[in-house]
């Protein structure tokens with residue numbers, strides 16, 4: 728198990744025993760206009776879906792460093808402040824590896840969004856999220872983000888990457904373990 732994983736604090740033993748891959752997901756927010764920056768994923772996992780910016784955490788970095796790096800690589804924004812808002816575990820049918828996704832918001836960043844090889848960025852009102860073009864779990868936990876609540880979610884997906892067959896979602900006091 729990756730020592731940076733927090734699975735043992737939140738999952739049941741059956742799932743803790745599985746291999747976990749660490750990912751980040753960052754949502755830049757413009758507090759003045761109440762907009763959030765999403766990117767249309769142009770390739771790879773989740774292609775054609777709108778999402779925050781993120782990816783795999785590299786072996787040499789902390790999860791937070793990975794979050795800042797991926798945001799920079801995929802959107803052109805350099806975060807000067809990020810805060811963790813959630814923790815998501817995804818289990819895909821026929822895949823033995825759990826995706827452990829650390830979710831952040833950033834309301835302070837330098838630079839302007841730019842299209843990259845991986846993402847086409849676009850601003851959306853925080854109350855007008857295009858959930859029909861996002862991952863199916865996003866509409867379930869986004870309300871927590873809006874209310875400034877921390878959350879932990881676990882979602883079991885069919886291989887079609889669309890259908891959720893089981894879910895757990897709850898508010899937590901803290902994401903520091």
Ligand SMILES: Nc1[nH]c(=O)nc2c1ncn2[C@H]1C[C@H](O)[C@@H](COP(=O)(O)OP(=O)(O)OP(=O)(O)O)O1
Nearest residue numbers: 750751752771772773780781782783828862864865
């Ligand atoms: N169900 C889901 N809901 C969600 O909101 N985000 C999800 C998700 N499943 C995965 N993600 C996010 C986590 C992460 O930010 C991203 C997947 O990471 P990557 O973009 O790194 O994947 P790739 O396979 O494209 O990797 P690279 O080839 O290294 O770019 O998708």
